[in-house]
Amino acid sequence: MIxxxxxxxxxxxxxxxxCHRRPDADSLGSALGLIKTLRAIGKEATLFMPEAIPDxxxxxxxxxxxxxxxxxxxxxxxxxxxxxxxxxxxxxxxxTAEVTGPVxxxxxxxxxxxxGDIVYRDTSAAATGxxxxxxxxxxxxxxIPDGSATPIYAAIVSDTGGFRYATTKPATxxxxxxxxxxxxxxxxxxxxxxxxxxPARLRLLSAIIATLEFAFDGRVAIMRVTREMLEICGANDDxxxxxxxxxxxxxxxxxxxxxxxxxxxxxxxKRLETKISLRSSGxxxxxxxxxxxxxxxxxxxxxxxxxxxxxxxxxxxxxxxxKHFG
Ligand SMILES: [Mn+2]
Numbered sequence: 001m002i003x004x005x006x007x008x009x010x011x012x013x014x015x016x017x018x019c020h021r022r023p024d025a026d027s028l029g030s031a032l033g034l035i036k037t038l039r040a041i042g043k044e045a046t047l048f049m050p051e052a053i054p055d056x057x058x059x060x061x062x063x064x065x066x067x068x069x070x071x072x073x074x075x076x077x078x079x080x081x082x083x084x085x086x087x088x089x090x091x092x093x094x095x096t097a098e099v100t101g102p103v104x105x106x107x108x109x110x111x112x113x114x115x116g117d118i119v120y121r122d123t124s125a126a127a128t129g130x131x132x133x134x135x136x137x138x139x140x141x142x143x144i145p146d147g148s149a150t151p152i153y154a155a156i157v158s159d160t161g162g163f164r165y166a167t168t169k170p171a172t173x174x175x176x177x178x179x180x181x182x183x184x185x186x187x188x189x190x191x192x193x194x195x196x197x198x199p200a201r202l203r204l205l206s207a208i209i210a211t212l213e214f215a216f217d218g219r220v221a222i223m224r225v226t227r228e229m230l231e232i233c234g235a236n237d238d239x240x241x242x243x244x245x246x247x248x249x250x251x252x253x254x255x256x257x258x259x260x261x262x263x264x265x266x267x268x269x270k271r272l273e274t275k276i277s278l279r280s281s282g283x284x285x286x287x288x289x290x291x292x293x294x295x296x297x298x299x300x301x302x303x304x305x306x307x308x309x310x311x312x313x314x315x316x317x318x319x320x321x322x323k324h325f326g
Contacts, residue, residue, distance in 0.1 A: 005104055005120045006138045009038060012077030016070070016100060018048040020084040021091050024241070025193055027083035028057050029155030030106065030128040032064060033148040034080060037136050040145035048079070050093045054238040059192045060151045070095045078102045081116060083128040085109035085296055106131050108159075110287070112296035126167035129155025133175060144182035153184035158193055161245075165300060166282075204235035208243050208258070212250075215318060216325035220255045221247040222317075224310060227261050227272070237262075248279040255284055257317060261310050274313035275305045284324065292320050 009015075017035050019027035031047060038045040049066025079100035081090065084107055097103075105116035108125040125131050129152040136144065144152070156176060160168045163176060180186060204225070211224040225240055240260060247256025260275040276293065278286035280300045287302040293316060295304020306313045 002120055002134060002138055004118055005106070006135065008078050008102065008104055008118065009041065009043070009135065009139060012043065012101075014044045014075075014077050016046055016048050016067075016076040016079040016095070018079060018081045018091055018094065020081070020089040022051065023049070023053065023057065023091075024083070025057055025060070025158030026127045026129055026155040028053065028060055029151035029153075029158070030082040030132045031080075032060055032062075032151035033129060033132040033145075033155065034082065034106070034135065035064070036145045036148035036151075037132065037139065037141070040141055040148075041139055048091065048094075050091050054241070055198075056192055056196065056238070057154075059188070060154055062147065062150070069093060070099050075099055076101045078104055080104045080106060082106050082132075083108070084115060086112035087115040090115065106135070109298065110296070126165070126169065126172045127156045127159035129153070129159070130172065130175060144179060149179045149182035149184040150189065153179040153186070154189045154193060157186075157189055162190060162194065167300075198235075198239070200234040200236075201239040203233040204230065204239055205243060205246070207233055208240075209246060212247065214250075214253070216321060218250075218252045219325050220257060220321055221250045221253040222257045222259070222314070223247050224259045224314075225261065226310065227263065244277040244279050248281050254281055255279065255286060255289075255321070256281075259310050259314055259317070262305065264307075271307075272309065273305055273307050274310045275303065276313060276317055277301075277303045289317075289320050289324065292323075293317065 015038055017031045019031050035045040035047060047064060047066040050068050102117040105119040106128055107121045108123060108128050108131055110123055122131050132152055207229045208223050208225050213222050244256050244258035256279040258277045262273045262275045264271055264273045278290055280286045285299045287297045287299055290297050290302030290304045293304040297303055
């Protein structure tokens with residue numbers, strides 16, 4: 001319940017705010033929006049950021065310093081984690097319960113599994129950034145707190161694909177207008193999030209598009225990205241974000257899929273797993289397909305990660321798709 005969450009904000013003094021693993025614009029934007037909001041009501045708030053922030057999101061930081069690790073002895077009254085639907089998406093090195101205090105989840109996904117002690121999910125919200133505005137209002141703040149308009153606006157612009165997706169409601173656009181009135185710069189945000197491509201990323205796009213194949217009479221468009229392709233293009237994994245949309249954009253494709261070779265190093269050793277990103281152009285619920293492959297997401301955008309080779313993952317994916325299109 002939102003009241004329970006607001007009570008935590010009112011009652012505590014010192015908070016840690018975290019994003020999900022591999023932060024995106026909604027997770028980081030809503031984290032920064034919440035940090036400014038907590039400060040606006042006189043609280044201490046610190047960003048937990050153990051990973052490198054993608055270049056396209058650095059503009060959101062605006063002088064904010066993230067904490068890569070919590071110094072020994074530091075304790076928080078509570079820790080907020082933004083835009084997270086599964087335990088596996090907690091950031092690397094997430095502190096223990098005695099450091100974090102109660103863990104509060106602020107999100108808009110359908111949960112994949114239980115994460116957090118207190119959970120506020122509004123699955124009708126287009127972005128977690130929108131949920132942060134509910135907190136701002138719930139705390140009785142008269143206006144959007146200083147410095148929070150741009151990150152919250154970026155969160156919403158990113159998750160709605162620039163106010164294009166079906167999640168864009170009249171209220172979403174009204175909120176966009178309010179955030180611009182509060183100082184968000186729409187072109188600056190769009191340029192940083194959607195344009196400003198490095199040459200290596202454009203080369204990578206070309207390589208990924210060269211792998212495009214159609215299945216099930218063109219109803220599914222499948223693309224791949226391997227470590228070798230990334231290396232040849234001089235590209236990194238951050239540059240792959242959003243590429244799957246090109247598969248969906250093919251006329252007649254109901255689903256766009258991207259298989260992505262993903263290096264993992266853990267107790268079981270070093271190996272290549274496979275991420276699968278799925279996008280629906282409307283009629284098919286890709287979260288059902290992702291869930292059958294141990295993943296999750298939304299109706300229009302879902303993903304999973306499998307501990308198998310890219311070839312094996314493609315077989316599994318095609319077998320699952322055959323249940324819907326076979
Ligand atoms: Mn989101």
